Amino acid sequence: MAKEFYASSDVVFGKDAVHKLSEILKAYKAKSVMVVYGSSVKRVGIAQKVLNEVEKAQVKITVFEGVIPNPTNEVVEEAAEIARRENVDVFVAVGGGSCIDLTKAVNILMTNEGPIGRYGGIGLVKTPVLPLIAIPTTAGTSSEITNVVALTDTKAVCKYVIIDNKITANKVIADPEFTKSTPPSVTAATGMDAITHAVESYISNMATPLTEYHSLKSLQIFHKNLPLAVKDGSDMAAREQMMLGCIIVGFGFSNANLGLVHGIAHTLSAHFHLAHGMANAAVLPYVMEYNAESCPEKMVELARAIELSVTGNLEEDKYLLSRELLRLTKELQIKTLSQQGIEEKDFEMLADDVLKEPVLNFNPRQGITKEDILSILKKAF
Structure with missing residues (x-):
């Protein structure tokens, strides 16, 4: 086709x-x-x-x-x-x-x-x-x-x-x-936004071989260089690679579209003015864990791309990426939802609005329920 x-x-x-x-x-x-x-x-x-x-x-x-x-x-x-x-x-x-x-x-x-x-x-x-x-x-x-x-x-x-x-x-x-003058916290948040673009576009139900190439290549660049750019903002080699990766991933996700991570982040930003990158990063590991059920092979391909230790057991390996993303968010000191000012009493309203997000149409796991979103928000809290 x-x-x-x-x-x-x-x-x-x-x-x-x-x-x-x-x-x-x-x-x-x-x-x-x-x-x-x-x-x-x-x-x-x-x-x-x-x-x-x-x-x-x-x-x-x-x-x-x-x-x-x-x-x-x-x-x-x-x-x-x-x-x-x-x-x-x-x-x-x-x-x-x-x-x-x-x-x-x-x-x-x-x-x-x-x-x-x-x-x-x-x-x-x-x-x-x-x-x-x-x-x-x-x-x-x-x-x-x-x-x-x-x-x-x-x-x-x-x-x-x-x-x-x-x-x-x-x-x-x-x-x-x-x-170069971007503060470490902003470098981390915007960098995690870029990683979100890479992984969401790769597993999107609109992905094609052309978009997948850009998504994989950019993820490799981000995974290697984002921690370096956050640790030392004057590391221009890392800064250059991050900017290059953003151009590469842009070609990918503008054609493949995004998914549930962005659906949640859009809602968080609309109601509570959260920075887009921080909102994405806070929920990214948990959405990838949720999506792993619907696209395990792609999750393993993403894990291999960043040289995670794949065992050959698909049921185990499909969660390698989400675990690595959680580790990375902690290393980069990404704030949890509670640290960003979200309260548990807001979850019901947020979940209802997330379900209205058009971007959910491109998420690999369909049939998303309010309970699914509440579970993700609680993990990210």
Whole structure:
């Protein structure tokens, strides 16, 4: 049966890659550029480095600094209003997943009618968008390379996704030096987000040989290099490998989709504003333990990929990955749900909302019940 694999972005990778930015803007014949970033990117000086390069293109510059974790519909509409007023014709997003997702969403509204919430789902963006250059400052979400936007609907109290090939960034400037200032806790959380992308996309019921290759290769990279990057943030070899892995896994999961881990994480973030990576990491080992029943062979393949000691006993080996992920979360000091402020009284409400998550359709184990989710939440507590 024929399978589709979509990849679009043009990637400039490596040290000093940002110096290509003015050349890229000139190639687009940009006249009015919006540069989007948050306070942390400004504080460590990355924003100014990017602005210096934009200035070389001799364009009108509009800055939007209002990036927030788990961006909301309201922030998207606010930024889009400014972008329309300034006749922005090219976007530059500088930051992590929240920044890049926000910018992709704003870009939709430059050529498509609002509100942004109407585009939740797959393939609903009608008109092609403007050029977008993504400059990631974390190694985790892969938003710079994917056709996905994750937003929070504060009125419905849910996190939803927009999936459309039209919204993928046209250019990616991936400079590992820009991740050097990321604190250890954020490096750990975003890195575990990347690992989640690798394992969930590999076992997804939408996976193909092309996506599986990217998922396996990226998992190998993350498993080896994430602990090194957390231990020593100045280890640029590890930083570079993590950023490379995020590009590789982005090609995989944007085609294969994700599963129950993200369904739970979306719900946790929507209700309690948990950082996406931390939410994923807290439940990842327990969801993989749960999923092992439905795809034991794939669990063993993932275990072999990271050189775990496979015994040949499928009933035992299918849990090797989930145990290793639990060990890794403890090594990286990932907080449990209780340490992140979740209370047991919230479990019933959370479980009900997780069951509404569309991403569950791609999970390898189907027939997920409320009791299944409650069991996972209790283990992660």
